[in-house]
Amino acid sequence: MSFTEPAGRPGTTDYQSPQSGSEPWLNLAADIDSEVARYFLVSARCGCFMQAARSLNVRSTLLRKQLAQLEQQLQRSLFSFQGSHLSLTREGQQLQARLITLAHERKLPVIEQPLIRLAVAESILHDILGRDLIALLRRNASLRLEIIALDSEMSLRAVSADIVLWLAAGDTPNPGPTFATTEARCLARIEYLPHIAKRYSRVTTRPQTQDELADFMLVQWQHDRRVEGFRPWNALVEGRLAGVVQTHAYELMLEMIRCGGCIGLLPTYMARFDRGVVALPGLFAEPMQLHAWLAVNADSQNTPEIKALADLIQQTFNERHEWFQP
Template sequence: MSFMEATGHRRIAVYRTPLDKAPSWRIRAGEIDPVLAQSFSVSARCGCFMQAARRLNLKATVLRKQLAQLEAQLQCALFSPSDNGVVLSRDGLQLQSQLIALAHERDLPVIQQPLVRLAVAESILHDILGRDLVALLRRNASVRLDIISLDSELSLQAVSADVVVWLASADTPLPGPSFAISEPRRLALLDYLPHIAKRYSRVASRPDSLDDLADFLLVQWQHDRQVENFRPWNQLVDQRLAGVVQLHSYELMLEMVRCSACIGLLPGYMSRFDRGLIGLPELFGQSMQRQVWMAVNADSAGEAQVQRLVELVQNTFNERREWFEG
């Protein structure tokens, strides 16, 4: 065969790049359920699953299930293991950028949380309800809660709230709030006793009569001066020419009893709240008592958030029932 022999026409194969059949991240982001998208976005923004769960008012296990569902749907890992909290993977960064880009295009409603107002007697807020309210906020970071401290009958009359917890004389809830309320319910009966820190008073030297108080410093919360049921204690304080400290802060008064060898009038449950304190029941022959009452604003009593707050207060007192007995 001659090398110059003409050959037939040859077809040249055209090179084709492989097609990526996976949809773009923008399309994939637009198809994600809004609830899952929000769970991912908040987790990425907070950098902590626990904080994201609080922000979304979810249990952490529920949030992790939602994120696992999203990863299964997208068939990729959105987070990478790290010692410094939550770190987005390369795919997670892609998804986050697309969700941010789509944020203005999506019509995601912003759910406004209702404002719930809780008014509480200052001593009850500090000693009994404070810890459970903190736990509530740890579980639900999106709550809108206005906590008002009541330190006098005047503040009780002036306050406007959804739930009110106050102290009154031992036989009636009056005077109560000035606005329309539901039927008041009694939460507890409190006995009040002079208290002293154990470390400043040995058993043999603890005072057991009013005459023994001459060598002790007395501390009084100013609010208690207006309480008729505390007349025996108030008369003792008023008769003092020296060795008396008057305070407008309940917390500071309590701290002085703990740390300054002072004797102060405190609720009988205080030795359970702080085991470093002990009551002195022998000093007064007359009992000094007050009752804790709760009522709900008649206009907002049916709201779910208000009802949950009422249940929290009631459950707290039920759990501490032994504090108020005996």
């Protein structure tokens, strides 16, 4: 898996037929290496070297080097810049038309990329991994990635994936995936506490006991009802006869804490992720925590793209190790 620079907005250039007939130098098109021809055609279509490099999954420096050598081989200038916009010269348009014709004649196959299936706990996907995955896709436009959000133990046991990232209580990865995997790696221990938005509470009026929570509405993500490690919080919510909201959407729960004046259970790293919320320690004597586990499908563990993605996930957690400190 290559890692290349993000690209600017792509542009396109329509081919305009030249006034004169076919020129002798165009006969050299048949001898152009198929990979170099693909580099040229994708660059012409994208109107941007960086975007073309992303689509081809190569470094932009390599792409531009190959195209410069092509111009030397043909003794023709193929590209020109009009401000920041990349366009084809007259000779470039002629070569594009000839290569497209040859490609149809040769019926060159599209290079299929392996499908990578990533199953990840929904809260981890939203809070920790989402931004790095987006950055990965920006750098690798040809990647084929299926992202499966895990929102329950049932979905974890039913999923089939190449890489699995899940949350489990205790010091073991169970319950975990039902298919054969590599040995599970513990990425982090995540502590959980009730949180409230700073805008809805002053320091002196924030609840310090469970009795004081009676003046606040509670919000619970439905997934958390089935988490054994959250027993103290779940018992409090289930005992409520009023002033409680339960939702199946993780993002909606976050919005109700941020903007609805609710108190909800969140990982303690949330204060680093969102400066607008603050934890409420001391409400429960029993700690609430989960461990994040990573495993790779035993049948996929030697695939380079899957190994690279697993390493990226490990690196993401390593870079945020301070988030998981007590």
